[in-house]
Amino acid sequence: MRPGRDDPTERRFPLNSELIMSTEKQKTDFVAIGEKWQQYWAGIKLAEAPETPQKKYFVMPMFAYPSGDIHIGHFRNYSITDAIARKKMMEGYDVMHPFGWDAFGLPAEEAAIKNKRHPEEWTLHNIEVSKATLQKCGILFDWSREVTSCLPDYYKWTQWLFIQFFKKGLAYRKTATVNWCPTCNTVLANEQAAGGVCWRCENPVEKRELLQWFFKITEYAERLLAGIDELDGWPDNLRTIQRGWIGKSIGAEVDFVLENSEIKIPIFTTRPDTVFGVTFMTLAPESPLVEQIGIPDDRRAEVNAYIEAARSKSEIDRTAQTEKDGVFSGCYAINPLNGERVPIWIGDYVLATYGTGAVMAVPGHDQRDYDFAKKYDLEIKYVIDTGRGQDWYDKKPAADPAYGTMMNSDRFDGQVGKEGIRAVIDYCEEQKIGRACTNYKIRDWLISRQRYWGCPIPMIHCKKCGIVPVPEDQLPVELPRGDIDFMPTGRSPLADVKEYIEVDCPECGGKAERDADTMDTFMCSSWYFLRYCDPKNETAIFDPKKAAAWLPIDMYVGGIEHATGHLIYYRFFTKFLYDLGLLKLEEPTVRMFNHGMVNDEQGRKMSKSVGNVVSPIDLVGEHGPDPVRLAVFFAAPSEKEIQWSSAGITGTERFLIRADQFVRSADFSGNTDLNRTFGMADLSAEDKKAYLAFQLALQKINFDFERLQFNTCTAAVMELLNIIPNDISAEMRTYIAGNIVRVLAPLAPHTAEEWWAKVLGNSESVFRAAGWPSVDQTAIAAATITLACQINGKVRGQISVPPDTDNATIEELAKAEPRVQKHLAGKTIKKTIVVPKRLVNFVVQ
RNA sequence: GCGAAAGUGGCGGAAUUGGCAGACGCGCUGGACUUAGGAUCCAGUGGGGUAACCCAUGGGGGUUCAAAUCCCCCCUUUCGCACCA
Numbered sequence: 011m012r013p014g015r016d017d018p019t020e021r022r023f024p025l026n027s028e029l030i031m032s033t034e035k036q037k038t039d040f041v042a043i044g045e046k047w048q049q050y051w052a053g054i055k056l057a058e059a060p061e062t063p064q065k066k067y068f069v070m071p072m073f074a075y076p077s078g079d080i081h082i083g084h085f086r087n088y089s090i091t092d093a094i095a096r097k098k099m100m101e102g103y104d105v106m107h108p109f110g111w112d113a114f115g116l117p118a119e120e121a122a123i124k125n126k127r128h129p130e131e132w133t134l135h136n137i138e139v140s141k142a143t144l145q146k147c148g149i150l151f152d153w154s155r156e157v158t159s160c161l162p163d164y165y166k167w168t169q170w171l172f173i174q175f176f177k178k179g180l181a182y183r184k185t186a187t188v189n190w191c192p193t194c195n196t197v198l199a200n201e202q203a204a205g206g207v208c209w210r211c212e213n214p215v216e217k218r219e220l221l222q223w224f225f226k227i228t229e230y231a232e233r234l235l236a237g238i239d240e241l242d243g244w245p246d247n248l249r250t251i252q253r254g255w256i257g258k259s260i261g262a263e264v265d266f267v268l269e270n271s272e273i274k275i276p277i278f279t280t281r282p283d284t285v286f287g288v289t290f291m292t293l294a295p296e297s298p299l300v301e302q303i304g305i306p307d308d309r310r311a312e313v314n315a316y317i318e319a320a321r322s323k324s325e326i327d328r329t330a331q332t333e334k335d336g337v338f339s340g341c342y343a344i345n346p347l348n349g350e351r352v353p354i355w356i357g358d359y360v361l362a363t364y365g366t367g368a369v370m371a372v373p374g375h376d377q378r379d380y381d382f383a384k385k386y387d388l389e390i391k392y393v394i395d396t397g398r399g400q401d402w403y404d405k406k407p408a409a410d411p412a413y414g415t416m417m418n419s420d421r422f423d424g425q426v427g428k429e430g431i432r433a434v435i436d437y438c439e440e441q442k443i444g445r446a447c448t449n450y451k452i453r454d455w456l457i458s459r460q461r462y463w464g465c466p467i468p469m470i471h472c473k474k475c476g477i478v479p480v481p482e483d484q485l486p487v488e489l490p491r492g493d494i495d496f497m498p499t500g501r502s503p504l505a506d507v508k509e510y511i512e513v514d515c516p517e518c519g520g521k522a523e524r525d526a527d528t529m530d531t532f533m534c535s536s537w538y539f540l541r542y543c544d545p546k547n548e549t550a551i552f553d554p555k556k557a558a559a560w561l562p563i564d565m566y567v568g569g570i571e572h573a574t575g576h577l578i579y580y581r582f583f584t585k586f587l588y589d590l591g592l593l594k595l596e597e598p599t600v601r602m603f604n605h606g607m608v609n610d611e612q613g614r615k616m617s618k619s620v621g622n623v624v625s626p627i628d629l630v631g632e633h634g635p636d637p638v639r640l641a642v643f644f645a646a647p648s649e650k651e652i653q654w655s656s657a658g659i660t661g662t663e664r665f666l667i668r669a670d671q672f673v674r675s676a677d678f679s680g681n682t683d684l685n686r687t688f689g690m691a692d693l694s695a696e697d698k699k700a701y702l703a704f705q706l707a708l709q710k711i712n713f714d715f716e717r718l719q720f721n722t723c724t725a726a727v728m729e730l731l732n733i734i735p736n737d738i739s740a741e742m743r744t745y746i747a748g749n750i751v752r753v754l755a756p757l758a759p760h761t762a763e764e765w766w767a768k769v770l771g772n773s774e775s776v777f778r779a780a781g782w783p784s785v786d787q788t789a790i791a792a793a794t795i796t797l798a799c800q801i802n803g804k805v806r807g808q809i810s811v812p813p814d815t816d817n818a819t820i821e822e823l824a825k826a827e828p829r830v831q832k833h834l835a836g837k838t839i840k841k842t843i844v845v846p847k848r849l850v851n852f853v854v855q
Numbered sequence: 856g857c858g859a860a861a862g863u864g865g866c867g868g869a870a871u872u873g874g875c876a877g878a879c880g881c882g883c884u885g886g887a888c889u890u891a892g893g894a895u896c897c898a899g900u901g902g903g904g905u906a907a908c909c910c911a912u913g914g915g916g917g918u919u920c921a922a923a924u925c926c927c928c929c930c931u932u933u934c935g936c937a938c939c940a
């Protein structure tokens with residue numbers, strides 16, 4: 011028995027006594043509806059994706075760090091993917107909407123130190139809490155595919171991947187100047203130290219020389235770059251950021267030679283056409299060349315002091331410094347193209363890690379070199395003619411970086427732009443003094459971390475056999491639990507765990523040592539989406555067939571902050587696994603969407619330390635999940651940052667109550683075919699208006715849903731409810747009420763499910779049985795059109811016409827409109843413009 | 856410093872991409888029903904004007920029959936990149 015179905019008077023005046031009685035009652039009822047249907051969905055396993063999908067849709071939010079406090083920002087992000095998942099379900103797709111935990115990482119270790127709890131215990135507890143919270147929020151994840159990166163059945167495969175990279179020669183160890191965060195006591199990858207500060211704690215990073223594991227992501231730089239062109243379902247700004255991060259530049263390497271020696275000093279330049287304008291060169295202070303050039307004794311002290319000063323400066327100080335400085339080394343190099351002798355300087359504006367760590371300086375055509383030359387009174391030569399005139403070249407007022415015609419360049423004089431560059435490179439290659447060369451800004455990825463709570467590096471160091479991977483049948487290398495001192499000392503806590511470190515070499519059987527470091531957590535998050543396709547596989551990382559069935563990810567939703575980290579790494583992994591033959595595609599994601607952040611009312615980021623975290627649990631407990639969700643959707647388009655205010659809930663709550671009244675006012679005992687159409691000609695004026703309003707609303711919802719603009723989707727339903735006349739027929743009421751249930755289902759799922767079952771009387775979930783309505787284009791095409799009538803671009807009236815009215819008739823009707831008539835009186839019409847379905851404009855004198 | 860995006864009522868935001876600016880909602884004002892209203896319903900709500908109308912999308916110019924939307928200059932904000940040779 012369904013409430014309100016048997017007594018027609020109750021239907022007419024549908025203030026449902028059960029649902030709507032008092033303020034108190036309303037609030038508690040959305041809460042009750044929420045709980046009821048969450049249980050139901052869990053019971054029928056609504057979210058569980060099939061093993062082998064027919065018509066698949068893979069939608070996924072980013073891997074989450076289980077900090078334990080799900081806030082309104084998470085609620086928003088996951089509501090986005092949830093709404094998409096639900097709509098796709100209604101459209102008949104086999105939907106996978108999985109979730110997982112990026113569960114290794116420093117916060118667990120910090121908490122362990124603080125609360126004397128093991129990081130694993132802390133992490134797993136947080137996962138439980140977070141998961142329960144997400145469920146209470148009504149987010150429908152397929153928990154049967156949940157992955158947790160800190161559990162051995164997952165990190166076994168992270169280790170396996172490490173070994174595959176090693177076997178392909180893409181994982182290697184080197185001593186390098188690395189970013190060290192003294193606060194976190196660990197090294198950082200370049201993208202984690204962008205701007206000279208640690209991505210986690212935002213403290214300045216230092217440089218240290220350490221022997222560390224790196225992945226050769228640079229070997230994939232070209233493919234990572236080329237792949238971006240194909241990602242047309244990605245936001246442009248994200249693509250731009252990735253291109254910039256990879257930072258390809260095409261040029262040449264030219265070997266300058268140390269005077270009176272055989273020592274080559276190669277330089278990288280994108281402007282070989284300016285090589286005759288070189289008047290000095292500069293080495294990075296950290297460059298090994300500095301030690302090789304034989305600095306004369308009288309320069310030694312000054313040079314050493316400069317290098318020391320550069321080294322002790324923080325990254326921020328070095329880059330913030332506006333004026334370039336340097337020191338003369340006392341040595342000279344020979345320009346191999348013209349045999350000229352040029353002084354060698356040392357300056358910290360040259361980066362040791364880019365190119366060759368040495369540059370040729372052309373003050374005439376490079377602003378930095380110009381500034382440097384001015385400061386130290388070095389020669390300035392112009393070798394590219396851009397038509398400035400002799401006067402300008404004599405005065406030397408600035409550097410001129412434009413392309414032009416080569417001059418003062420011996421045999422190359424007269425060569426223009428790109429041809430000049432080409433000619434110089436060809437000549438260098440002929441003479442074996444240089445070569446074409448392409449450089450990338452992206453650096454190899456530093457994997458090692460000197461911390462406990464991470465995935466152990468499955469490598470063994472043997473004095474006899476060198477570096478030996480742990481045999482794959484012995485994976486996973488499990489993190490030792492026991493009594494471990496997590497206090498950061500600057501080296502990995504595992505280094506002091508004897509039972510862990512001491513191991514027999516898998517090759518010679520002799521005494522050997524495990525690698526004491528753990529992996530960057532970005533390793534774990536670079537492949538989790540693949541594990542979703544086959545989460546329980548014990549014998550392989552995943553079954554390639556299952557991966558092929560689900561990939562690519564159709565919609566990936568996450569923050570823009572991962573543009574140069576995660577979103578490059580997971581593309582890199584995808585390409586690597588493609589090369590291994592495990593994947594059939596090189597790009598993992600068709601469509602990427604960057605959601606906006608949720609800040610507090612003052613616009614500040616929500617954080618525990620500020621104490622301004624808004625918990626969705628409190629809101630959901632007070633208002634129910636749907637009013638809160640609608641309020642979040644309604645606040646702004648999904649990509650925009652919002653300042654959270656609970657005030658919005660008032661409006662969405664009222665709206666849901668009004669919608670509830672409308673839905674319950676309909677009679678679902680007769681023909682309830684929601685896919686039916688109506689012939690416009692047969693309808694009363696009211697029905698026509700309502701029917702058309704629904705078709706237009708649906709059209710807008712489809713359009714806006716596609717671009718994830720849920721605020722206007724919601725507004726479209728609100729507007730529809732406002733438009734519908736009171737005295738529509740019972741049939742039309744049934745049709746529209748039932749369809750409002752359908753279109754609201756992705757946005758307000760609990761309430762829609764309640765209506766679907768209790769008001770419409772269905773026994774199967776709205777997400778499985780309802781289907782998504784299709785627009786009655788015939789009705790829209792047949793609808794009467796309202797045109798604005800303008801005089802000189804100003805609106806003076808309106809006319810309504812049938813859709814097929816010809817322009818001449820439209821003009822006549824418009825001229826007959828009283829206000830138009832008034833404005834036309836005594837004027838001459840010079841021109842008439844009719845825009846189909848929009849307006850008619852008379853240009854008058 | 857360079858680059859990108861944005862700037863619309865008291866507030867959040869719309870505007871199907873050059874075609875009726877301010878949809879939808881909050882808030883506010885008035886009214887109804889009420890013992891009560893922080894509930895609900897009805898009406899109003901960019902500014903000016905009794906009105907006809909006029910003025911309005913950060914400011915100033917321009918293109919166009921028509922500009923929030925396109926172009927130029929300036930201001931402000933928010934993000935990226937910050938010596939990549």
